Amino acid sequence: MEQSFLKPSFGSRVFDLCNVVVMLVLSFAMLYPFINLLALSLNDGADAARGGIYFVPRQFSVDSYMLLFQNKHLLSGLGISILRVVVGTSTCVFMTGLLAYIVTIRGFSGRKMIRLLFLFTMYFGGGLIPTYMLMMKLGLINTFHVYWIPSLLNAYYMLIMASYMQNLPESLSESARIDGAGELLIYFRIIFPVSLPVFASIAVFSSVGHWNAWFDVILYNSNGHWDTLQVYLRRLLLEVEALQQVADQQLAYSKYRNISPLTLRAATSMVVTLPIIFVYPFFQKYFVGGITLGAVKG
Amino acid sequence: MKKTMHGNIPSAPVRSAKPATWKRTLYRERNLWLICLPLIAWVILFNYVPMYGILMAFVDYIPGKSIFTSDWVGLKHFKDFIHSPDFGHVLRNTLAISGLNILFGFPAPIVLALLLNELRKKKFKQIVQTISYLPHFISWVVVASILFTLLGNEGILNDILLRLGWIGKPISFLGEGKYFWGIITAANIWKDIGWSTIIYLSAMAGVDSEVYEAGRVDGLGRLGAMWHITLPGIRTTIVLLWILGIGGILNAGFEQQLLIGNAQTREYYEVVDTYAYKYGIQLGNYSYGAAVGLMKAVIAVILVFSANRVSKKVLDTSIF
Numbered sequence: 228m229e230q231s232f233l234k235p236s237f238g239s240r241v242f243d244l245c246n247v248v249v250m251l252v253l254s255f256a257m258l259y260p261f262i263n264l265l266a267l268s269l270n271d272g273a274d275a276a277r278g279g280i281y282f283v284p285r286q287f288s289v290d291s292y293m294l295l296f297q298n299k300h301l302l303s304g305l306g307i308s309i310l311r312v313v314v315g316t317s318t319c320v321f322m323t324g325l326l327a328y329i330v331t332i333r334g335f336s337g338r339k340m341i342r343l344l345f346l347f348t349m350y351f352g353g354g355l356i357p358t359y360m361l362m363m364k365l366g367l368i369n370t371f372h373v374y375w376i377p378s379l380l381n382a383y384y385m386l387i388m389a390s391y392m393q394n395l396p397e398s399l400s401e402s403a404r405i406d407g408a409g410e411l412l413i414y415f416r417i418i419f420p421v422s423l424p425v426f427a428s429i430a431v432f433s434s435v436g437h438w439n440a441w442f443d444v445i446l447y448n449s450n451g452h453w454d455t456l457q458v459y460l461r462r463l464l465l466e467v468e469a470l471q472q473v474a475d476q477q478l479a480y481s482k483y484r485n486i487s488p489l490t491l492r493a494a495t496s497m498v499v500t501l502p503i504i505f506v507y508p509f510f511q512k513y514f515v516g517g518i519t520l521g522a523v524k525g
Numbered sequence: 526m527k528k529t530m531h532g533n534i535p536s537a538p539v540r541s542a543k544p545a546t547w548k549r550t551l552y553r554e555r556n557l558w559l560i561c562l563p564l565i566a567w568v569i570l571f572n573y574v575p576m577y578g579i580l581m582a583f584v585d586y587i588p589g590k591s592i593f594t595s596d597w598v599g600l601k602h603f604k605d606f607i608h609s610p611d612f613g614h615v616l617r618n619t620l621a622i623s624g625l626n627i628l629f630g631f632p633a634p635i636v637l638a639l640l641l642n643e644l645r646k647k648k649f650k651q652i653v654q655t656i657s658y659l660p661h662f663i664s665w666v667v668v669a670s671i672l673f674t675l676l677g678n679e680g681i682l683n684d685i686l687l688r689l690g691w692i693g694k695p696i697s698f699l700g701e702g703k704y705f706w707g708i709i710t711a712a713n714i715w716k717d718i719g720w721s722t723i724i725y726l727s728a729m730a731g732v733d734s735e736v737y738e739a740g741r742v743d744g745l746g747r748l749g750a751m752w753h754i755t756l757p758g759i760r761t762t763i764v765l766l767w768i769l770g771i772g773g774i775l776n777a778g779f780e781q782q783l784l785i786g787n788a789q790t791r792e793y794y795e796v797v798d799t800y801a802y803k804y805g806i807q808l809g810n811y812s813y814g815a816a817v818g819l820m821k822a823v824i825a826v827i828l829v830f831s832a833n834r835v836s837k838k839v840l841d842t843s844i845f
Binding site: 236238239242243246247249250253254256257258260261263264267276277278279281322325326329332335336337341344345347348351352353354355356357358359360361363376377379380409410411435438439440441442446457460461463464489492493495496499500503504507508511515518519 | 547550551554556557558560561564565567568570571572573574575576577578579581588637640641643644645649652653655656657658659660662663664665666667669670671673674675679680681684715719723724727746747748779780783784798801802805806811814815818819822
């Protein structure tokens, strides 16, 4: 708000105070669940089952984490999740960027047609079952490729990237073209370096999406061969499964006797959440710009 | 790419006076089209082929056979769904959950954006905003984990209620159907209230600050300015998002139901999408599932068009 030369009235100051209090309560509501999970995950398992842990661990113990990182299910899930994020994000960002570049080349006769072809898919689709049947026919079921090939191009990302590239000076690519550079070369060497902010914001959207994906894993990889970290965490949420996991682990490593499903679940949730907490604040200005742009254009 | 790609200079001047026929254009742009070809093939395969696959809703589809050699049954699957004993509660849950989402989830970010907009300290505002975005980036699996932890028998909510002496024994919040709608509405709001303010805040930034000055001179208080200047200033944005929200009224969510719901609460969490998934994929009735999904999509389109018409008439704002 614009600061005024007028002295704020008493009512106005009361309003400000209430507003700040509301904001503090809101921030607490947003953060508290994670604080609680963190406290639980760092607590002794048997002790945590007694309840009453709110902000800090009562009996500090890192056993849950130690156990997690010796669990081959979790480690393979973590590996597959990371692989999915890396492969899925890099291919999506580069291919969608290329698409966005092509639909912004002035004078290209197919530009409008291609743009429309993709925009249409934002509003209409085949739905769950026809898409599932397609994946089955293509032989993508129970493979790693189902994670990145169907999400290679994205119409919404294309819109955001294209609206950024449209504002670049025409002379950039024009001069390269006169020097005889091909379109792919122009894209990689000229457009990509100057469009880094928009590539970064799309990379954040895409990687968070891949990291958080759960349903497509259980839908397309029902045999469990390519289970990601999210699927592993979901299993722990089912009480019986969680107890089984704990029992298996305790059999293998007798020193972790004091693990309970509660603390194991909390620790796994933290492992899934921490990378996001560390990454998203730094990219905030990019994705906020991206979403406003997308909303205006879309 | 080789350096000798003179062929694809789209905006290069045409050297001769020959008229630019489509063949000549295509030849001139051949390298560009070569890049486009795989992109176009991808979108046709992954987005347009499934649209054609919707036809399976009108036949008795058996995997391995093609849609055209399967028996044509017309609207049989649609009728089956309407007459099935599940139809009533599936429709009720879908409308109730998405209705609650619109009723509470739609105004909540507007109120939050109005309050954020009034914060005087820039730094404080930024920190609150950053914190409020956090839940948006968290997967539904983690949200389910949080709910299990907070609302479980040994969870904090039960703990506090027991200590206060309001209840005698722990309540199984997630195991009883009557709590489900409330829990899922609260979870939806918690997850997206901050994220949804982005668009309203950017609309508020566009309101002319001179209007506020003028308002203040005319004796308008803070609340008055919010009501008479800021809200009307973002009216178009609100209406647009409202129309789009109506179109999504049958999108009552999907992952959250599967993750937070369980066998005891099925009566209250089963929505159209989870129903289509259960019958179409888990039980293998592909045609039936596709019909349920298609019915939902058609209703959504009708709703968007009607909402658009109403807002055109009443508020003079529309999306098309």
